Amino acid sequence: MPCGPPPSARFGDVIDLLRVLAAEPGALWLSTGSCTSHRSPSWDPSRMKMFSVSHKTVFVVDHCPYMSESSRQQIECDMLTKSRAQAMIPLAPVYKSLWTCAVECSMEYCRILYDIYPAKKLINYMVSDSECHILNTWREEDQSVQELMSALAAVGPPNPHEDPECCSILHGLVAAVESLCKITEYQHEARTALVDVAHRVSNRGRIICLTNAKSDTHVRMLEDCVLETIQEQNKLAAGSDRLMPIQQCELVLVHIYPQGDDTLVSDRQKKEMTSVLSSEVHSVRAGRHLASKLNVLVQQHFDLASTTITNIPMKEEQHANTSANYDVELLHHRDAHMEFKNGDLHTGGSSKESGIRETVTLKWCTPRTNSVELQYCTGAYRISPVDVNSRPSSCLTNFLLNxxxxxxxxxxxxxxxxxxxxxxxHGGEIFLHMLNSTRSTLEDPPSISEGCGGRVTDYRITDFGEFMRENRLTTFPHVLVDAAGRAPIERAKAQLERHTRYWPMIISQTTIFNMQAVVPLANLIVKDTLTEDDVLTCQKTVYNLVDMERKNDPLPISTVGSRGKGPKRDEQYRIMWNELETLVKAHVETSERHQQVLECISACRSKPPEEEERKKRGRKREDKEDKTEKNGKDSEEKGWTPDTERLKGVMEREKENESESGVIKDSPDSPEPFNKKPRLTLEDLQPQEKSKGPVSLLSLWTSRITQANSRKHPEFSGRLNSINNKAELYQHLKDENGKDVHENGKATR
Amino acid sequence: MPTVVLMDVSLSMTRPVSLEGAEEFQRKNLAVHGLTMLFEHMATNYKLEFTALVAFSSLWELMVPFTRDYNTLQETLNNLEDYDKTCLESALQGVSNIVQQEWGGTCPCQVVLVTDGSLGIGRGSLRHSLATLKQRGEDKKFPLPFPFPCKLYIVCIANAEELQATDAMDNLEQLLSLSGGEGQIFTMDGPLCLKSVQAMFGKLIDHAYMPFHAVLRCGNLASDVQVFPRPEPVLLDEELDPVPKAVQTELEIVGFIEIGDIASPPVLSRHLVLPIAVNKEPDEVGAGAADEMEEDTSTNQMAGKSPNFCVLLHGSLKVEGMVALVQLGPDWYGMLYSQADSKKKSNLMMSLFEPGPEPLPWLGKISQLGPISDAPENPYGEDDSKSPFPVLPKSKRSYAQNVTVWIKASGLQTDVQKILRNARKLPEKTQTFYKELNRLRKAALAFGFWDLLKCVAELLDRECTLLPDSAHPDAAFQLSHAAQQLKLASSGDSKYSAFDHVITPMLTDFSGGGSGTDRM
Known part of the structure; x- marks a missing residue:
């Protein structure tokens, strides 16, 4: 076979070898594509090896005196505008040296590589004259075009006056082999991770040597030198921890000669020198030929393919109201062309001959504005424009970057x-997404409403939506593990666990989650830690519920499934308290303070009251309401200094905590706690009134809105007390006049 | 994963099977019996699978195009006629065409080849096809490997000994490895009879058509689900990690992300997540309040009416426009979302990301995603106006920074022209002028292109001589200063040719004229 097996084929691997046999003999591995590019990683050998030949690439660029020779490709810098042309003689054109050509083409190779593989594909760049100058290392922070450019500037162009006898590319080739033996961070990581099977981590690499060779014999000498060095270095590496023997090395020799000259070196396709080393020779004229050769090589070496976006409308600066259509060529991993691989390019795309390169043409569709749509995307591949700073390219990339x-x-x-x-x-990187454009195997599935649970209509969809928002993820790039040794994702799972300890899925299964008054407690109790204030809020919630019960406020108990009016009021409260206890009990183990909340509930929750007592309470009610109202006003007046007020509240509450459990248990009717917290009573009573009787959709919605609003700001007391959104002003005047404040309907009866 | 049943209807399939019993069977009868069993299994347990039936002898025919109607498949199967000799190559070519026409070149498929192991004679026989494998042109390539990922199941109405007596087994094995190696050869154990054919098809069903059942969990909320099509194991890196990774049967939701933030991610495969009723003790939390709702659960009729977490999740994902991130195994994640088939029907769908700690660069490492409540302030903002995504990469790509590429002469010319254009508008454009000048200088130094520096220095000197009388005096100063600096850089003098050295505007003071550098 003139063209050996692909870099990734191993001896003894039947599948790989058979695939090679099936491939068209002699064709470039890149352009056949027919035998490897399957989506499933298990199908594509190129995707299956982290440490393939392309993990490490060493560039060795000749820096000997002859590289300072001109490439004889002339560039006119003096582009005179017509109006000025007559006045003067244009300056002489400039010529790039062989060195300049080699450096800028290799930089372009690196640019494309770093654009498409920002990690895991590494370059070590070295130049060779009387010695070898190594410009960077395998370390990730050294992998950037900027770093290399800076190092190259420090080296400068070759010195034409240096003694050619002292200079040789061999220094570089020897150093390149040595460098391939050096372990990369990735290899080190993998070896550490796979201690017992560390031998699975292989060491392969590629040397790209840009030089000016004297003859084919000279080339052979260079190859022999590499081969010998590999053998020596492998022996050395076998006994070292930081070095690895080279298992496979690809030598790519690029002979560069000035335009107009005849080449002294002949091209040669890839040839296996030994089982470890393969070598190929490219003889290329400096200038654009070299550029396109290296472009082809980077595509071959890293499985790239080209797509030309056509029909891109762009406005011209001069003619702002018209737009011309442009084409932009992009490189990306060849898998993005998976669906074209069967040679149906004549229908799917067109393959145009541009030098040796092939490209698939795709047409621009003017974008729609709603981009928040989940496309079925089977692959996403980073791109790099071929002509990065041409106007059409930068126009397209800027559009996308925005x-x-x-x-x-x-x-x-x-x-x-x-x-x-x-x-x-995504985040400053442009990806070519491959979308599914064929028939889906999942078409016409049974609707979710036809399956299990599909007939249930009162799921707590909105509540679960709220739950999802609270359990959204964010990134903690600098926090590896918390104090308990949990990674952020484990904390996310733990939070989900806590939040779902008691989470009824349907509205008719729950009372407390349909009650506005429970919201503060329900939101807090799921937390990992509670503050003193949190406990206070929970207690307030409980007192508030006690107050509601005392006033015999109706509860949003579901009547679904039961005939008639459903359970009696007493029974309703019993259900509510039970449910609340279930919720809090689920969290009681979390902390002391969670325990306190449960204690508060146990202490406050009603015992079945005697009939008489209830009557008595009924009689007393009017009295109490008045009191409540007054207290409310009091605190509103004092409310101008909320901080001190709160502090006082906290202290009072703490005292209560100590005494309450004893006192209140014995006399659940005791009005004390409620009167001390009148503001809360006012605030939280309101939504409850609206949910008298069975819950309507409107009341659910309203309570949700109210709930959302109440989190943002305290409600105006005027609106809280209003009837049909009309608040009566100067109520206290009336009050003083002895009229009933509640005649407007604020009271529950 | 659609299935093609490729049924051998050559004459050899009509060979009678010797049985002690009264009834005489042909091999074909056994094949039909086995396939009937397969179809029945699929109709009950795997009913969303699309299946096509192709019959072949020396020619092939698509008997039933891809369908979920197993009655039609069964009926056609029962009425297959007998034809001439076996020619597998053309039949496989036919399968290749049928699949590609229907599903394109990327959809994975399963091919069930049912044959008696007599693989034809002379031209067109499998032996001949395999022998001539290497002598083919591009237009006459052997259809395997298929252009789409495929699992090839070769079901032989013959026992292994029979196949090994000839080269049939070798040929079939070679066929299997040609197909990419995924698949299996099934043979019958013992005498050819109904029982052994059932056993063989039973193995095929167990191997390839068992529904994938899992439990979908979100904290303490859970639902039993079937994932269809069943997720296939994925091989990551044959060297480092040679064992294929399989999706575990516990699917655990780890959190939620907005659709806009997950941004059409690439996925390995898509699957329907269908809630199923499983008879078991109600051990789910959340059933605490349900006890008064219903006493008897767990019957299939009740399944539709008892609340299911999948339905709740689906509804909320749809309303909120979010996806749930779900863990499929160690370092393997996917997403759950609502997928609308038409306006009325929508479904809970799961897509699998590529296994690994960082499947989507714009989310960063999945293990580093945590609950927003841990963040010092809500990264989504109080009004959801912000987002912590996308995560920005460490370095910018070449197209996002102003790189200098002079491979094409036009690139270089544009950069020189930019400098000259600004030179003519000095001193107003002093800053842009020096910015462009420094950019060119840096690139020229890196590329060892000192001649260019000299050339641009000359151009600037000439601009200086061409300045009109009306020009600001500062222009001339800046131009000759810049030209001087470039010449110094091109000399290789380490002070002036350092890469990080920056040419700064000459400090001039034309305060008398009220202009100059201080105008900038």
Whole structure:
């Protein structure tokens, strides 16, 4: 076979070898594509090896005196505008040296590589003259074009006056082999992780040597040198912890010669020198030929393919009201072309000959504005524009970087349009998304309403939505584990566990979650830790419930499934208290303070009251209401200094806590606690009134809105006391006149 | 994963099976019996699977296109006629075409080849096809491996000894490895009879058509579900991690993310998540309040009426426009979301991300995602106006920074022209002028392109001589200063040719004229 097995094929691996046999002999591995590019990782050898040959690439660039020779590709810098042209003689054009050509093309190789593989594919760059200058290391922070450019500037162009006898590319090649033996951070990590099977971590690499060779014999000499060095270094590496023997090395020799010269070195396809080393020779003229050669190489080496976006409308600066159509060529992993691989390019896309390169054409679809849609995307691949700073390219990339997405369709002569790809930017990186454009195997599934639980209509959808919002995720890049040794994701799971300890799924299964008055407690009790204030709030909630019961306020108990009016009021409260206890009991183990909340409930919750007592309470009621109202006003007046007021409240509450459990148990009717907390009573009573009787959709909605609003700001006391949103002013005047405040309907009866 | 049943209807399938019993069976009868069993299983336990039936001899015919109607499949199967000799290659080519036409080139498929192991003679026989494998042109390639991912199940109405007596077994094994190695050869144990054919098809069903049942959990809320199609194990890296990863049967929700933030992520596969009723003791938390609701659960009729977590989750995901991040195994995640088929029907769907700690770069490492309540302030803002996503990468890509590429002459010319344009508008454009000048300088130094620095220095000197009389005096100063600096840089003098050295505007004072650098 003139073209050996692909880099990833191993001896003894039947599947790989058979695939190679099936491939068209002699074809470039890249362009056949027919035998490897399956989506499933288990199908694609190129995706299956972290430490393939492309994990490590060493660039060795010749820095000997002859590289300072001109490439003879001339560049006119003096582009005179017509109006000025007559006045003067243009300056002489400039020429890039062989060195400049080699450096800028290799930098372009690196740029594309870093764009598409920001990690895991590493480059070590070195230049060779009388010695080897290593410009960076395998470390991740050294992997950037900026770093390399800066190091290259420090090296400068080759010195034409240096003694050519002292200079050689061999220094670089030897150093390159040594460098391939050095372990990368990734290899180290993998070896540490796989201690017992560390041998699975392999060491392969590629050397790209840009030089000017004298002859084919010279080339052979270079190959032999690499081969010998590998053998030596492998022996050395076998006895070292920080070094690894090289299992496979690809040597890519690029002979660069000035334009107009005849080449002294002949091209040679990849050849296995030994089981470890393979070598290929490319003889290329400096200038654009070299550029396109390295572009082809980077595509081959890293499984890239090219897509040309066509029909991109762009406005011209001069003619702002018209737009011309442009094409932009992008590189990306070849898997993005998976659906074209069967040679149906004649329908799906067009393959155009641009040098040796192939590209698939996709048509720009003017983007819609609603981008918040979940597309069925089967792959996303980073891109790099071929011509990064051309105007059409930068126009397209800036458009995408600003957060717009563009759908791409396959150009077809007839038939319906097929959108197969999407360009989209995530966090400053542009990805080519592959969208599914064929028939779905999941079409026409049974609707969820036909399955289990599908006939139930009163799911707490809104509440669960709220639950989801509270359990949204965010990133903690700097917190690896918390004090308890949990990663953030484990804390997220723990939170979900806490929040769902008691979570009835349907409205008719719950009373407390339909009650506005319980919300403060329900929100707090699920927390991992409670503050003193949190406990206070929970207690207030409980007192408030006690007050409601005392006033015999109706509860939103579901009557679904039961005939007639449902349980009696007493029974309703019993159910409510039971449920509340269930909720709090589920969290009682969390902390002392959670325990306090449960104690408060046990202390306050009603015992079945005697008939008489209830009557008595009924008689007393008017009295108490008045008191409550007065207290309310009192605290409103004092409310201008909320801080001191709260402090006082806290202290009082603490005292109560100590005494309450004893006192109140014996006399659940005791009015004390409620009167001390009149503001809360006022605030939380309101929504309850509206939910008299069975819950209507409107009242659910209203209570939800109220709930949402109440979190943002305290409600105006005027509105709280209003009837039909009309508040009566100067009520206290009336009050003083001895009229009943509650005649407007504020009271519950 | 659609299935193609490729049924051998060549004459050899009509060979009678020797039995002690009274009735005489043909191999074909056994095959039909086995397939009937398969179809019955699918109709009850795997009914969303699309199946096609292809019959082949020397020719092939699509008897039933992809369907979920197992009655039609069964009926057609019962009425298959007998034809001439076996020619597997053309039949496989047919399968390849049928699948690609229907599902495209990326949808994984299963092919169930039912044959008696006599694989034809002469041209068109499998032996011949395999022997000529290497001598084919691009247009006559052997149909395997299929262009789509495929599992090939070869079900032989023959026992292993019979196949090993000829080269049939070798050929079939070679066929299997050609297909990519995923799949299996099934043979009959013992005498050819109804019982052994049942046993063989039973193995196929166990291997490839068992529904995937799992428990979907969100904290203490849970639901039994079937995941369809069943998720296939994924091989990550054959060297480092040679054991395929399988989705575990406990699917645990870890949190929720807005659809806009997850942003059409790439997925390995999509699956319906269908709640199922399983008879078991009600041990779910949340049933605490349910006790007064209903005493008897767990019957299939009641299943529709008893609340199910999947339905609740689906409803809320749909209303809120969110997805639930779900853990499928160690370092393997997916997402649950509501997928609308049409306006009326929608479903809970699960997509699997590529296994690994960081499947989506824009979410960062999944293990580093935590609850918002742990953050010092809500990263979504009080009014949901913000988002912690996307996570920004450490470095910018080349297209997001102003890189200099001079591979094409036009790139270089544009950069020189930019400098000259600004040079003509000095001193107003002093800052832009120096910014462009420094950019060019840096690139020229990195590329060892000192001639360019000299050339631009000359251009600036000439601009200086061409300045009109009306020009601001500062312009001339700046131009010759810049030209001088470039010349120094091109000399290789370490002070002036340092990469990080920046040419700064010449400090001039034209305060008398009220302009100059202080105008900037």
């Amino acid at each position: 957060g717009r997405s563009v759908l791409l369709e396959q150009p077809r002569k007839a038939g319906s349009k097929v959108v197969s790809h999407m360009l989209s930017c």
